[in-house]
Amino acid sequence: xxxxxxxxxxxxxxxxxxxxxxxxxxxxxxxxxxxxxxxxxxxxxxxxxxxxxxxxxxxxxxxxxxxxxxxxxxxxxxxxxxxxxxxxxxxxxxxxxxxxxxxxxxxxxxxxxxxxxxxxxxxxxxxxxxxxxxxxxxxxxxxxxxxxxxxxxxxxxxxxxxxxxxxxxxxxxxxxxxxxxxxxxxxxxxxxxxxxxxxxxxxxxxxxxxxxxxxxxxxxxxxxxxxxxxxxxxxxxxxxxxxxxxxxxxxxxxxxxxxxxxxxxxxxxxxxxxxxxxxxxxxxxxxxxxxxxxxxxxxxxxxxxxxxxxxxxxxxxxxxxxxxxxxxxxxxxxxxxxxxxxxxxxxxxxxxxxxxxxxxxxxxxxxxxxxxxxxxxxxxxxxxxxxxxxxxxxxxxxxxxxxxxxxxxxxxxxxxxxxxxxxxxxxxxxxxxxxxxxxxxxxxxxxxxxxxxxxxxxxxxxxxxxxxxxxxxxxxxxxxxxxxxxxxxxxxxxxxxxxxxxxxxxxxxxxxxxxxxxxxxxxxxxxxxxxxxxxxxxxxxxxxxxxxxxxxxxxxxxxxxxxxxxxxxxxxxxxxxxxxxxxxxxxx
Numbered sequence: 001x002x003x004x005x006x007x008x009x010x011x012x013x014x015x016x017x018x019x020x021x022x023x024x025x026x027x028x029x030x031x032x033x034x035x036x037x038x039x040x041x042x043x044x045x046x047x048x049x050x051x052x053x054x055x056x057x058x059x060x061x062x063x064x065x066x067x068x069x070x071x072x073x074x075x076x077x078x079x080x081x082x083x084x085x086x087x088x089x090x091x092x093x094x095x096x097x098x099x100x101x102x103x104x105x106x107x108x109x110x111x112x113x114x115x116x117x118x119x120x121x122x123x124x125x126x127x128x129x130x131x132x133x134x135x136x137x138x139x140x141x142x143x144x145x146x147x148x149x150x151x152x153x154x155x156x157x158x159x160x161x162x163x164x165x166x167x168x169x170x171x172x173x174x175x176x177x178x179x180x181x182x183x184x185x186x187x188x189x190x191x192x193x194x195x196x197x198x199x200x201x202x203x204x205x206x207x208x209x210x211x212x213x214x215x216x217x218x219x220x221x222x223x224x225x226x227x228x229x230x231x232x233x234x235x236x237x238x239x240x241x242x243x244x245x246x247x248x249x250x251x252x253x254x255x256x257x258x259x260x261x262x263x264x265x266x267x268x269x270x271x272x273x274x275x276x277x278x279x280x281x282x283x284x285x286x287x288x289x290x291x292x293x294x295x296x297x298x299x300x301x302x303x304x305x306x307x308x309x310x311x312x313x314x315x316x317x318x319x320x321x322x323x324x325x326x327x328x329x330x331x332x333x334x335x336x337x338x339x340x341x342x343x344x345x346x347x348x349x350x351x352x353x354x355x356x357x358x359x360x361x362x363x364x365x366x367x368x369x370x371x372x373x374x375x376x377x378x379x380x381x382x383x384x385x386x387x388x389x390x391x392x393x394x395x396x397x398x399x400x401x402x403x404x405x406x407x408x409x410x411x412x413x414x415x416x417x418x419x420x421x422x423x424x425x426x427x428x429x430x431x432x433x434x435x436x437x438x439x440x441x442x443x444x445x446x447x448x449x450x451x452x453x454x455x456x457x458x459x460x461x462x463x464x465x466x467x468x469x470x471x472x473x474x475x476x477x478x479x480x481x482x483x484x485x486x487x488x489x490x491x492x493x494x495x496x497x498x499x500x501x502x503x504x505x506x507x508x509x510x511x512x513x514x515x516x517x518x519x520x521x522x523x524x525x526x527x528x529x530x531x532x533x534x535x536x537x538x539x540x541x542x543x544x545x546x547x548x549x550x551x552x553x554x555x556x557x558x559x560x561x562x563x564x565x566x567x568x569x570x571x572x573x574x575x576x577x578x579x580x581x582x583x584x585x586x587x588x
Contacts, residue, residue, distance in 0.1 A: 032073035033084045034100035035093045036247060037063060037227040039345075041109060043265050044068030048110040054092070060110030065223050068109060071100055094229045094247060098222060148210040156211050157186075168214060171221035172197060174348055230352060235259060238275035239363035240332055243356035245269075245349050256365045257286075257331070269346065271353075274324055274333040275365040280306060283326045287311075288422060294387045295337050296320050298416075308333075316340065321350055325359070332359035389585035390414070392472035394511035395439065396523060397580050399557055402445025405548065406510035406584045408437045409526045414586035419445070421473065421583060429555050434496065434543055435525055438555055439584065449579030451512055452562040453545040454519035458498075460485055466502055466524050467577030468511030478581040480574050481508065485521070488544070496547040498522050500540045511581055513542045518576040519562030521545045 035051065038044035044060055048070050052058040055072055063069045072093075073080060080099060087093040148156065160168075165184040172178035177200075178193035191207040197217065198205040209217065229247020238259050249271050252262040257276035263269060276282070287309045290296050297313035297320065304310075308325035319340050324333030334353060338346045395406035404419055408430045411417050417425045417439060424442040431437070462485045467478045483502025490497045500513065504524060513522040522542030528535065549559040568576065 030074060030102065031077045031080045032059070032071035032100045032102070032105070033075070033080055033087075033093070033097055034069050034071045034226060035097045036070040036229070037065075037067040037223040038070070039067055039227065041068055043267070044070060045110065045112075046265060052111070058110065059108065061108050062106035063219075063223055064104060064106065065220050067223050067227065069100065069105070069223070069226075070110070071105070074102070094226060095231060096222075096226055096229070098226070104219070147212070150206050150208060153206070153208045153210040153213075157208060157214075167218065168209070169193075171217050174221050174225070175217075176344075176347060224348070228349065232356070235273060235275075236363075238273050238332070238365045239330070239360040240273055240275060240334075241356075241358045241360065242273075242334070243352050244271060245352075248349075254365070256367045259365065269342075269349070270335075270337040272335040272337070274331065274335065275359075276331050276367070277329060277364045278326065278331045279329065280326060283309070283324065283331055286324060286331060290322055290335075292387050292421075294318075296322060296335075296387075314340070319343070319346065321346075323354070323357075327359060328361040330359070330361060330364045332364070389418070389473060389587050391506075392469060392583055392585040393507060393509050394468035394478070394524070395419070395582040395584040396451045396467075396510070396512040396520065397445075397447035397449065397582055398438075398451050398552055398559065400447070400450055402441040402447055403557065404439040404441070404582045404584065405451075405523060405552070406437050406439060406582075407523075407526055408432065408435050410510050410584050411437050411439070411586060414588075416587045418585045418587065419582050421585065425584075429551075431551055434547055434551060436523070436543060436548070436551055438552075438557075447579065447582075449576055450560060451520040451580050452518070452560040453549050454515060454517070454521045454562045455546050455549060458485055458488060458515065458521055460487060462515055464500060464502070464521065465514045465573060465577060466500075466504055466508055466511050467514065467581040468504065468508030468524065469581075469583050470505035470507045472507040473583060473585060478511070478578055478583075479508075480577055483538070483540075490541065496544050497525070498542045498544055500524075500542055501538050502540055503538055504540055510584060512577065514573065514577055516567035516573065517562065517564040518568045518573055519545075519564065520548075520580075523548060 036047055038047055048058055048060045051070060057072045058070065059073070060068060060070050075083065077099065084093070084097055084099070088095050088097055162184040165186065166182050169178055169180070169182050169184070169190060172190070172193045173182070175197065177196045178190060180189040194209050195205040195207040198209070198213065201213070203213070227247055228245035230243050231246045232241065233244045233246070234241050237254065244261065248264055248268040249261040250264050252260040254260075257274055259273040259275065261271040274286070278286070284304070287304055290311065291298065295318050296311060297315035297318050300312040300314045302309070302311050307327070308323070311320070311322040313320045317339065319338045319342070321336045322333065324331055334357065336346065336350055336353065393406060393410035395404040395410070397403070398405050402419065402423070404425065411427050411430070417427060419425045419439060419441055423445060425439040426442065427437055428440045429438040464483055464485050466481045466483065468481070469475065470479050470481070481502055481504055483500050485498060486501050487499040489495060490499065498521070506526065509524055509526040511524050512520045513524055515521050522544050525541045525543055527540060552559045
């Protein structure tokens, strides 16, 4: 597991390495150590402020790429390289820090106004004596590089070493222009990627980069990778090795099966590693659970196989990618949670995570390493906000394919409707006169029971049972509530409704009302909301079975008629209610 170096050790190292005078007073430096680059001024100032607490020599300048670079210095070049090596080795600066030259630095933004300014010293002023023991590696400024013809570009390209050619392929790959191997061989794939990059820059697409173009490409690549701070992470507890952008995220906490990495700035991405023991059923369960999270939008492609899954969810708030695989009884994966508008950045980071992700089959996150609540253990959703419906009501299955009858109130004003939490449904009918609505599932269901209606008149005083979800989506199964049939009409003699004496809650509305034989004699309606009068507690109404049958027949469905005459044992009656009752949820 990557862990920050202890602050005490950092301070000791900083004091030992940085006893020199402040660079504002040292006018003999010629180069800088670039440690980070950020895309916005606010992010760059925040990072510069953090570095300045350890390194007084922290400075910041706008770069030619438009990003904002954070540097240390200035120093003589030999000293700068020595310091950079030591600091990177000790983990005090990113491992991919590099030497930056004054000609490539623009306007300063750090230290802030009013602080002792760090002003770049031109190489022509107070330049140090040349070091005859080492070659002069000073790079000319990008603007100073000459234009080249195609022949000149080919000639200068021929002088590149194999490592330099590989570096260019890596930069082209980083920006999404090249997907071949990093081999230093410039075949058709590399030439085509160079042409594509040139087209994107608005220059002639020759397939041969000039010296200036190569420099521009490499400067942009180095600037971004320095800002992202990619480093290999060996997560021992989770049994995962991968490369993460540790310039953007940092370890937050463990909550099995997740390892959370938060954004360093509050505006960047979040990354969550997934690690748990399990089989295919657990994998499929995780797939379903993750899609209940607010941060995993329902819009976007899904792909699930026997050995893993991938989810892409996009909305106006989130742009999230999830990956998980099952190997050797262990489920390992990751989540990348971002926001819209960062597609280019996110694609590069996700590509790096995917190519480096390496689960080890010897260990998964210990579920008992952190104390969790019963709710967290049940849902495996620690630290993540679960998506909740606006409200939920009850319904009853009316055919073998899973069509559900519910109340019109249950689907009013809903952006989407689901049956039993996960199955999308379409409202195919709403009837204002009866207050009923009919739902069709997006995929055929196989309900355990289908409502069978009692169409003959019932005796008042008959004991009835209402099956429903009084606590909406808080319980995994319906609740049975018993009462009596008081009248076979409404209070004013209205036909098509029955008056019940039963104690129910709003979530029960839409649930079936059964008699002792298990036949459906009606469907519970929402409690009337009349501001001028209030009914006594326990007074409720149900749409009559005959009225429901008429509505279903008119919709092209054939309602089943009850044929049993004997009362069912209590356990069988409850089983009938459980099997035919559906949870209907309304979502924003």
